[in-house]
Amino acid sequence: MIFFRHLAVRLGNSILLLLAVIVLNFILIHSAPGDPAEVIAGEMGGATIEIIEEIRSRYGLDRPLWTQVVIYVRQIAGGDLGYSYYFNQPVSSLILRRIPPTLLLMIFSLASAAIIGVVLGVISSYAPHSVPSHLITFFSLAGYAAPVFWTGLMLMLLFGRFCPIFPVSGMFDIVAGHHGFAYVWDVLRHLALPSLTLILLNAAQFSRLSRASMLESLSTDYVRTARAKGLNERRVFLVHALRNALMPVVTMAGLQFGPLLGGAVVVETVFNWPGLGRLVFDSILRRDYPVLLGILFISAMMVILANIVTDALYRLIDPRVRGGPK
Amino acid sequence: MTDSLVKNFLTVRDLWVSYPSRAGQDCFTAVKGVGFDIPQRRTMGLVGESGSGKSSTALAVMRLIRASAGSISLGGVELTSLTGRALRAQRPKFQMIFQDPASSLNPRQRAVDILTEPMHLCGLGQKSQRIEMARELLAQVGLSSSSLMLFPHQFSGGQRQRLVIARALATRPELVVADEPVSALDAAVQAQILNLLGSLRDNFGLTVLFISHDLGVVQHACHEVGVMYRGLLIERAPTEKLFSAPAHPYTWALLSASVTDWGLREALKTIFGSGLENGVAADPDQKEKAARKKSLTPNFETTQPVSSTRSITKSIKWAISGCLKESGGQILNPRLSEDGSEGCNFLQCPLAEEKCRTQEPVLTEFEPGHLSRCRLAAEIRRQGQAVLELASSPAFGQMTAAA
Amino acid sequence: MVLAVENLFIHGPSSSGPVAVVESLTLALPAATTLALVGESGCGKTITALSIMGLLPPGFFITSGSVKLGGEELTFLSKTELRQRRGKSMAMIFQEPMTALNPVMTVGRQITEVLLTHRVCPPSQARDKAIALLGQVGLKEPEKRFSSYPHEFSGGMRQRVMCVMAICANPQLIIADEPTTALDATVQAQILELLRELQSQSGAAILLITHNLLAASILADRLTVLYAGSVMETGPTAAVLNSPAHPYTRGLLGSQPRLRLGRDALCGIPPTLAAISGQVPPPGRRPLGCAFFSRCPQALKDCRDNRPHPVSKGPEHQAACFR
Structure with a gap:
């Protein structure tokens, strides 16, 4: 009961947060240099001043900023995210088409990075000052320090030129069918490199955190009690120490959602993955404000949701947080 | 007895302390209508089990938590209505000694800073004099002046508690509230610290509120004892009378x-x-x-x-x-x-x-x-x-x- | 003899290399008796307990001496063999009940873990046995307690759970490392009496580690007083308390405020306790002669350079003192 009340409060706060995000984004983007009307006119192949004025009034770009904000918020509340300048489609349908590939990439990468990172961190904590541990630390840090696009390009080079087992571009081949197992397999093959780029970036953080968390867990009193009870080392490690050590990792996984979305922009652009990230990149170049705002709104919503879910998950895992003490 | 002629230094009347509700639970009343007086230069002990409200009483007297009702007056000054600057002006007069020396001292402060900070905050002495005063304080609690530059973790448990006591005395208080000052120490060290507290009390003429769950310690250190149970004061008597035969x-x-x-x-x-x-x-x-x-x-x-x-x-x-x-x-x-x-x-x-x-x-x-x-x-x-x-x-x- | 420790030396790490933490420790514990190992912080009593259990922290080693459990030499055993005996032949109750239990596991599961690991009973009966044991140590509503988490218990209740975990595999030896130090004075006697009751039911030997000599006397048949890693005095409880033969023991007894009731309470209480001045020397800075020399009110010149051997002061009563 307390759990649901808490959830309701969180949701209420989130709505306020979203509103603030929309308004702020709107103001920021419209303060950027560059006139969308001229860009659109340019795309059309040049235009006279009258046509530019007409474009401007059609898209409402000649009204004062505050009025535009209010109109926009009212629009969103009604579910209409606007109309893309460039694509000449409703923004919502544009975004909706692009969400699944991005979600696929992100969730797959996050989950894999978490699992791989935790496994490496646990192995590293088993023998904290050994050679494998140092190697793991070294490669994690390398993956974290290298810029995302560099990693992506290197992987592309490696697998495109020297070891062509994974396709380096796009999400699927035109020749493959659009249904059935062949399609799924095809998508997975294309998923390999983009997700590998993101995994190399994130696994480092998970492995460092889980290593530190495990080492702390192993030095607690209850682990000493478990050893005193005569339990074998594997049980002590995996059942007693790991369970407690995972809690900060869960929190971090939730927090990583936001940055991962940012990383996805670069990765999708490098690998031509047809997701939101690619759309963001293109829209920025084209000054396609409605699409940009729509994407910002959707991604803010996704990040907030991810954090709520993480928080709820944490409360479920840790019995101390769950209910009040007796 | 001539107690009534001796001025009551600390007077607590009808003290109530409640902790606000956590999600899903009602608010918890830790102290229910406790009242007592401590005459000047006397020591009063409060005993009870964990959860009886004795620590909450101590914290309320120290104004570290807000009492929900009741009056606390120190040397004639009513503390419950004071806030902000007025309360801070009174602070040097009443200080607290905490239970766990390991966690009540800032591990990043050296002994000299721990001692001179309270002096600085209440404007005692010039900057140059304070270090000398700190040195004196250390001598009074039995620590050598070479400990001035040490960090808390470099002291043993008993020494740390001496440092805590020295810090409490830095502002020359009149009332000291000691919340289980020896419970975290070894039996052998407890005696040293109890002796120290006794001699400091006599030398400085302190009035002491002594909280403990250990009856032997309370019998040794206190003139009067109050017993708390679930937030209520259920018995109060001079030490000899209480221990000769309690009435509850x-x-x-x-x-x-x-x-x-x-x-x-x-x-x-x-x-x-x-x-x-x-x-x-x-x-x-x-x-x-x-x-x-x-x-x-x-x-x-x-x-x-x-x-x-x-x-x-x-x-x-x-x-x-x-x-x-x-x-x-x-x-x-x-x-x-x-x-x-x-x-x-x-x-x-x-x-x-x-x-x-x-x-x-x-x-x-x-x-x-x-x-x-x-x-x-x-x-x-x-x-x-x-x-x-x-x-x-x-x-x-x-x-x-x-x- | 359940536990026989002979001339045990344990070395531990320090900034100047390994130093002796425990020197020449000898203990003998028959079945169904309790020996209290008494000493201040830093005297090596917890390290001794951990060395018997085979749980020495990294950097600490048994350098010489013998530790026999039920006749079997523990120092010759491999890690696996030691682990098999932990929980089954010897069990330990730790000092801080607040942190000694796994916070994310129900209490019942932590108990059945022991039952199942050591195959005390078939898995189908493990739950019932655990609930029965919880009731036996005085916890009400044991079924509810079985599915509760440690943070829902008070300190005294958690320590009772620790007792259950220790006894459920019927060990020969129970080591209780300061089981009551973190609890209220009012609960201390309850827990110690619980241990005595469990001992009378199972016949286990108890090694009680404590810094409080008087509290130890509630439970212990014999007392061994440890100071700075060496044994100062050992003997039957009544003998050591009534006629202490070592100045350190006398100092410990004199320095504790004792509860006086009835007419005794009406006589005046002395303003100061007979405290022992100074502090325990840390390992590595112990004197060549008697460890207590620097604080002893009755020290002789001899005491500084020569270490006293245990001298008999009565039946089964020895003290390491020249006087």
Whole structure:
């Protein structure tokens, strides 16, 4: 009961947060240099001043900023995210088409990075000052320090030129069918490199955190009690120490959602993955404000949701947080 | 006694402390209407189990938490209504010593900073003089001046507590509230710190509020003792009177748990039960209450009997009732009836009568200087004295040696 | 003899290399008796307990001496063999009940873990046995307690759970490392009596580690007083308390505020306790002669350079003192 009340409060706060995000984004983007009307006119192949004025009034770009904000918020509340300048489609349908590939990439990468990172961190904590541990630390840090696009390009080079087992571009081949197992397999093959780029970036953080968390867990009193009870080392490690050590990792996984979305922009652009990230990149170049705002709104919503879910998950895992003490 | 002529330095009246509600729970009242006076240069002890509200009382007196009701006045100044700058102006007069020296000192501050910071905050002395004053303080608590530049983790447990005491004295306070100052220390070090506190109290003329769960320590260090149970002050008396024979069953239960002599402990438990909270069954459950209502024989044991020597228990009871008959009394028998919520809150009392459950117990002065919340205070005291007499007799020693 | 420790030396790490933490420790513990190992912080009593259990922290080693459990030499055993005996032949109860239990596991599961690991009973009966044991140590509503988490218990209740975990496989030896130090004075006697009751039911030997001499006397048949890693005095409880033969023991007894009741309470209480001045020397800075020399009110010149050997002061009562 307390759990649901808490959830309701969180949701209420989130709505306020979203509103603030929309308004702020709107103001920021419209303060950027560059006139969308001229860009659109340019795309059309040049235009006279009258046509530019007409474009401007059609898209409402000649009204004062505050009025535009209010109109926009009212629009969103009604579910209409606007109309893309460039694509000449409703923004919502544009975004909706692009969400699944991005979600696929992100969730797959996050989950894999978490699992791989935790496994490496646990192995590293088993023998904290050994050679494998140092190697793991070294490669994690390398993956974290290298810029995302560099990693992506290197992987592309490696697998495109020297070891062509994974396709380096796009999400699927035109020749493959659009249904059935062949399609799924095809998508997975294309998923390999983009997700590998993101995994190399994130696994480092998970492995460092889980290593530190495990080492702390192993030095607690209850682990000493478990050893005193005569339990074998594997049980002590995996059942007693790991369970407690995972809690900060869960929190971090939730927090990583936001940055991962940012990383996805670069990765999708490098690998031509047809997701939101690619759309963001293109829209920025084209000054396609409605699409940009729509994407910002959707991604803010996704990040907030991810954090709520993480928080709820944490409360479920840790019995101390769950209910009040007796 | 000339106590009334001595000015009361700390006066607490009708103090209530509640903690705000956590999600899904009502607010918890830790202290319910506690009141006491401490005359100048005297030490008052507050004893009770964990959760009895003694620490909350101390924190409320120190204005570290807000009391929900009541008045606290220090040397004539009413503290409860002060806030902000006015309160800060009074702060140097009352300081606190905390229980755990390891966590109550800032690990990133050196000893000299720990000592001079309070001086700086209340504007005591010039900057150049403060280090000299810090050095003096260290000498007074028995630390060498070479410890000035050390960090807390470089001291041993006992030394750290000396540093905590020195810091409390840095502002030349008049009232010191000591919240379990020796509980976290080894038995051997406790004696050193208790001696130190005693000599500092005499040298500086301090008034002390001493919180502890250890009755031996309280007996040694305090002039007057108050016993708390679940937020209520249930007994208050000068130390000698209280320890010669308390007048409340709960105080007897506390005593019996602290006595190391087995025979005496068995004797006390037989009559007064071991109705303590921590560890076993805080509230008797419904079934037990119903069972007690039905049974005609008194139920002295409130927990599962740990000792298996029932014959000893019987002999003790027989001997005591013999003693009491001579003086015209008899062993009190509990006869519980309806469970009233206005009654005494000591639910596990082995001596409760019907009236105890329906009448609101009030703290009354049944003997000059000795206050108790129990209706049967005088009886309890007499009964207890009989037990103690019995326990010190040689016949008793023989009886228990046979166990 | 359940536990026989002979001439045990344990070395531990320090900034100047390995130093002796425990020197020449000898203990003998028959079945169904309790020996209290008494000493201040830093005297090596916890390290001794951990060395018997085979749980020495990294950097600490048994350098010489013998530790026999039920006749079997523990120092010759491999890690696996030691682990098999932990929980089954010897069990330990730790000092801080607040942190000694796994916070994310129910109490019941932590108990059945022991039952199942050591095959005390078939898995189908493990739950019932655990619930029965919880009731036996005095916890009400044991079924509810079985599915509760440690944070829902008070300190005294948690320590009772620790007792259950220790006894459920019927060990020969129970080591209780300061089981009551973190608890209220009012609960201390309860827990110690619980241990005595459990001992009388199972016949286990108890090694009680404590810094409080008087509290130890509630439970112990014999006392061994440890100071700075060496044994100062050992003997039957009554003998050591009534006629202490070593100045350190006398100092410990004199320095504890004792509860006076009845007429004793009316006589004045001395303003100061007879405290022992100074502090325990840390390992590595112990004197060549008697460890207590620097704080002893009755020290002789001899005491500084020569270490006293245990001298008999009565039946089964020895003290390491020249006086």
